Amino acid sequence: MSLSTDAEQQVFAPADSLLRFATAGAVDDGKSTLIGRLLHDSRSLLADQLEMLELAGKERGDEVLDLAMVTDGLRAEREQGITIDVAHRYFETARRAFIIADTPGHAQYTRNMVTGASTADLAIVLVDARNGLTEQSRRHAVLAGLLRVPRLVLAVNKMDLVGYDQGVFDEITAEFARFTDELELRDVAAIPISALRGDNVVHRSAEMPWYDGPALLEHLEQVHIDDDRSAGDFRLPVQYVIRAQGQDYRGYAGQISGGRVHEGAEVLHLPSGLRTRVTSVDTADGALAEARAPQSVSVRLADEIDVGRGDLLCAPDAAPAAATELSVRVCWMSAKSALRPGARLLLKHTTRTVKAVVTEVHHQVDVTTLRRDPARELGLNDIGEVGLRLAQPVFCDPYERNRLTGGGLLIDESTHATVGAVMITEAR
Numbered sequence: 001m002s003l004s005t006d007a008e009q010q011v012f013a014p015a016d017s018l019l020r021f022a023t024a025g026a027v028d029d030g031k032s033t034l035i036g037r038l039l040h041d042s043r044s045l046l047a048d049q050l051e052m053l054e055l056a057g058k059e060r061g062d063e064v065l066d067l068a069m070v071t072d073g074l075r076a077e078r079e080q081g082i083t084i085d086v087a088h089r090y091f092e093t094a095r096r097a098f099i100i101a102d103t104p105g106h107a108q109y110t111r112n113m114v115t116g117a118s119t120a121d122l123a124i125v126l127v128d129a130r131n132g133l134t135e136q137s138r139r140h141a142v143l144a145g146l147l148r149v150p151r152l153v154l155a156v157n158k159m160d161l162v163g164y165d166q167g168v169f170d171e172i173t174a175e176f177a178r179f180t181d182e183l184e185l186r187d188v189a190a191i192p193i194s195a196l197r198g199d200n201v202v203h204r205s206a207e208m209p210w211y212d213g214p215a216l217l218e219h220l221e222q223v224h225i226d227d228d229r230s231a232g233d234f235r236l237p238v239q240y241v242i243r244a245q246g247q248d249y250r251g252y253a254g255q256i257s258g259g260r261v262h263e264g265a266e267v268l269h270l271p272s273g274l275r276t277r278v279t280s281v282d283t284a285d286g287a288l289a290e291a292r293a294p295q296s297v298s299v300r301l302a303d304e305i306d307v308g309r310g311d312l313l314c315a316p317d318a319a320p321a322a323a324t325e326l327s328v329r330v331c332w333m334s335a336k337s338a339l340r341p342g343a344r345l346l347l348k349h350t351t352r353t354v355k356a357v358v359t360e361v362h363h364q365v366d367v368t369t370l371r372r373d374p375a376r377e378l379g380l381n382d383i384g385e386v387g388l389r390l391a392q393p394v395f396c397d398p399y400e401r402n403r404l405t406g407g408g409l410l411i412d413e414s415t416h417a418t419v420g421a422v423m424i425t426e427a428r
């Protein structure tokens with residue numbers, strides 16, 4: 001199979017051309033209006049959606065479009081079925097494609113934020129300029145920090161209601177900066193906006209000449225995310241073994257969870273510990289000279305090794321731990337029961353699912369101050385650190401090194417419900 005131009009684009013386009021971002025804000029800070037404004041001003045709304053908005057506006061004699069209505073459909077779905085906690089929507093501009101994870105803002109919905117932000121490249125924390133930083137905004141920033149969302153935007157909304165006053169904006173951003181210093185967030189931008197009026201959302205605002213940074217969408221289009229996933233060590237958790245009937249094809253397929261792989265690369269197979277070479281890197285559109293996280297590929301190997309689902313192909317000189325004892329940070333999501341020592345669960349880690357028992361609850365994290373408090377159990381939406389003992393090893397990295405091979409889900413054995421999100425801090 002040869003490298004085509006299409007394949008080249010596959011290598012160089014996807015990682016940097018798609019930005020996943022999550023929006024977080026308290027009720028009424030203007031999340032829906034902001035998403036509506038982004039879609040409206042970037043011309044991503046369908047003609048009928050636009051017509052519906054204009055009609056509804058005219059009927060009510062509104063001065064400006066009620067853009068929150070755009071996401072109301074999703075919200076109705078969400079209210080009917082508790083299963084849809086996080087609504088995802090897709091839009092694109094000439095420069096980049098976007099997936100928004102819209103997470104409801106109520107205080108008890110920590111778990112939605114965790115779900116929405118765990119794969120995000122960037123999180124927007126929305127605050128109402130009139131209220132400044134609230135406990136909610138701190139909580140959202142702390143969660144973004146814990147989840148290692150690499151980039152944060154503080155969007156100070158409703159600037160129109162404070163007379164577009166620079167003093168208000170400066171005060172909020174200064175307070176936020178003091179707070180985020182402790183969170184080890186690498187990249188924080190602050191943008192004064194009015195989602196309702198459209199100031200600094202897609203177009204730069206004439207109302208705030210004192211602000212000389214980019215509008216929110218410009219920032220989202222420009223922010224560099226390329227290195228996040230593909231800079232680390234190579235990891236390919238095997239999801240399927242592909243055998244082509246009649247042909248002599250055997251490939252190991254999955255999503256690259258870290259680093260890069262190329263034809264000819266030496267790789268290590270776990271659990272066997274055997275080394276071999278990659279003879280080809282294939283995708284649905286043909287072979288690639290090189291692929292990188294988060295692309296999905298199928299690789300063929302030079303030697304016949306017994307490789308199955310749940311195994312890992314990785315960089316030979318930087319293999320992860322094969323661990324049966326883990327310290328993990330957990331966000332507990334079950335309303336039914338608390339997380340206690342002795343609890344028996346399943347840990348879903350990349351493509352492997354293993355039995356786990358909770359050995360101990362180390363502490364709980366106060367998500368507004370980051371303080372560690374002693375705790376014996378974790379309740380719904382609590383975040384804390386616990387020990388897990390596994391029946392079989394998982395091949396894992398610390399979450400701070402790799403969000404995919406360092407993350408996982410806890411699953412109730414009997415109901416198969418997801419009851420916790422896990423970030424691995426230590427593996428033995």
Ligand SMILES: Nc1nc2c(ncn2[C@@H]2O[C@H](COP(=O)(O)OP(=O)(O)OP(=O)(O)O)[C@@H](O)[C@H]2O)c(=O)[nH]1
Pocket residue numbers: 025026027028029030031032033034068104105106157158159160161193194195196197
């Ligand atoms: N004046 C002004 N009002 C705004 C702005 N953004 C949002 N609003 C208003 O604030 C109210 C709440 O906005 P929403 O977008 O529904 O808020 P939300 O954060 O999505 O709320 P939930 O989804 O319920 O959490 C609505 O009445 C909006 O019209 C703004 O920039 N300026």
